[in-house]
Amino acid sequence: MSGPTKAGSPASLIGEAVRRGLRELWREESAAHERRPGVYYPSYLGYCLRKQYYIYSIGEEPTSEKLAVFATGKGVHEAVAEALGAAGDIKVEEVEKEVALDLGNGVSLSGRVDIILAEVEGRRVIVEVKSASRIPEAPQEHHLLQLQIYLNALNVEDGVLLYWDKRRGRLATFDVRRDPKYLGRAAERALLLNEYLSRGSPPPREAVMEGRLWECDMCEYRRICRPFLLEGIQEGERILVSEVDGILVDDSRRIREALVKVGVPPDSSPWRLRPELRAKFLEFYYDPANLALDARGPFADYVWRRRADGTRLIIASRRPERLRRATEEELRGMGLIWDRLLMSPDGADDDWKRRVLDRLSENYRIEEVLDKERSVIRVARRIGASTPLD
Numbered sequence: 001m002s003g004p005t006k007a008g009s010p011a012s013l014i015g016e017a018v019r020r021g022l023r024e025l026w027r028e029e030s031a032a033h034e035r036r037p038g039v040y041y042p043s044y045l046g047y048c049l050r051k052q053y054y055i056y057s058i059g060e061e062p063t064s065e066k067l068a069v070f071a072t073g074k075g076v077h078e079a080v081a082e083a084l085g086a087a088g089d090i091k092v093e094e095v096e097k098e099v100a101l102d103l104g105n106g107v108s109l110s111g112r113v114d115i116i117l118a119e120v121e122g123r124r125v126i127v128e129v130k131s132a133s134r135i136p137e138a139p140q141e142h143h144l145l146q147l148q149i150y151l152n153a154l155n156v157e158d159g160v161l162l163y164w165d166k167r168r169g170r171l172a173t174f175d176v177r178r179d180p181k182y183l184g185r186a187a188e189r190a191l192l193l194n195e196y197l198s199r200g201s202p203p204p205r206e207a208v209m210e211g212r213l214w215e216c217d218m219c220e221y222r223r224i225c226r227p228f229l230l231e232g233i234q235e236g237e238r239i240l241v242s243e244v245d246g247i248l249v250d251d252s253r254r255i256r257e258a259l260v261k262v263g264v265p266p267d268s269s270p271w272r273l274r275p276e277l278r279a280k281f282l283e284f285y286y287d288p289a290n291l292a293l294d295a296r297g298p299f300a301d302y303v304w305r306r307r308a309d310g311t312r313l314i315i316a317s318r319r320p321e322r323l324r325r326a327t328e329e330e331l332r333g334m335g336l337i338w339d340r341l342l343m344s345p346d347g348a349d350d351d352w353k354r355r356v357l358d359r360l361s362e363n364y365r366i367e368e369v370l371d372k373e374r375s376v377i378r379v380a381r382r383i384g385a386s387t388p389l390d
Contacts, residue, residue, distance in 0.1 A: 046142030048207035091119040101153040103187040148182035211345030228359040242370040250295040258284040288326035
């Protein structure tokens with residue numbers, strides 16, 4: 001029989017030993033990273049600058065989330081290295097390497113990093129392994145910067161970014177050629193970080209500005225940084241969160257024409273189309289030129305009145321980030337004013353808007369949510385917001 005774990009039982013002792021051991025392994029690895037003014041750890045440089053500022057000014061603590069990421073990353077790195085060695089046709093030379101790179105102006109990068117240095121058909125190749133919840137369509141820019149630092153520091157021409165989907169076990173690989181121009185970007189970031197540390201003031205919330213909010217969700221400095229406190233909107237203010245399409249704008253004509261364009265009846269549900277048809281539908285639906293088909297939406301006047309009464313308007317839209325300028329022009333053309341426009345970042349999953357509500361609820365009183373998505377409505381109810389479209 002099984003039951004709740006009791007203090008002093010083998011299960012509790014094993015669990016505590018694993019947690020204690022992970023903390024010790026993390027501290028050992030962290031202690032190997034040199035920390036002195038002007039010398040920064042290569043693997044951190046692609047991180048949000050504000051996070052790096054806190055790492056070097058406050059120090060790091062191995063939170064449970066950080067230990068989980070640490071353990072998963074270590075395990076995947078070692079598994080990939082072993083798999084390459086077992087394959088027989090690729091020689092694994094090293095699984096970690098000391099990296100040092102002088103960026104000029106008194107700033108340098110130094111530290112031991114987890115990379116796989118392999119020989120592939122007579123060529124030396126650096127393999128950088130990333131475990132992720134989902135595989136991106138293209139390498140993420142901060143991962144490219146990280147790999148380019150290693151390629152340039154070790155004078156290796158070829159690199160591979162390997163993404164491992166830790167949920168489904170799938171992997172994707174991307175070829176990367178050494179490009180010296182990345183050294184300029186690395187130097188720029190390191191000098192900027194050095195300047196903020198010298199001043200003793202944190203840099204802007206880079207991850208927020210670039211839409212990488214999932215980094216903030218997992219960041220151990222979240223309580224200090226307050227990443228979801230929106231600039232110009234005070235903590236505790238009343239806010240209304242609204243979608244654009246079907247709420248502030250009437251997109252019914254755009255939907256119908258997109259459906260006809262892909263060869264299905266105009267009264268079909270676009271969200272029930274086969275994946276290949278849905279992709280074609282979205283291509284037409286999110287074409288900036290086709291926003292001209294929209295009209296003023298059913299809740300536009302209501303939202304305008306609410307904002308005039310002092311309620312802040314936060315727009316959280318499924319529209320992709322690339323439509324920001326076109327969306328702003330469309331809303332202004334309809335006489336609408338808003339306080340913040342949040343748009344779906346590249347690679348966003350279906351949970352994106354639900355997480356936005358949870359994040360905003362940390363700092364604001366969300367009074368109302370205007371959205372037709374059932375999952376969003378459920379989150380709105382949980383945080384105490386009214387849902388007129390329910």
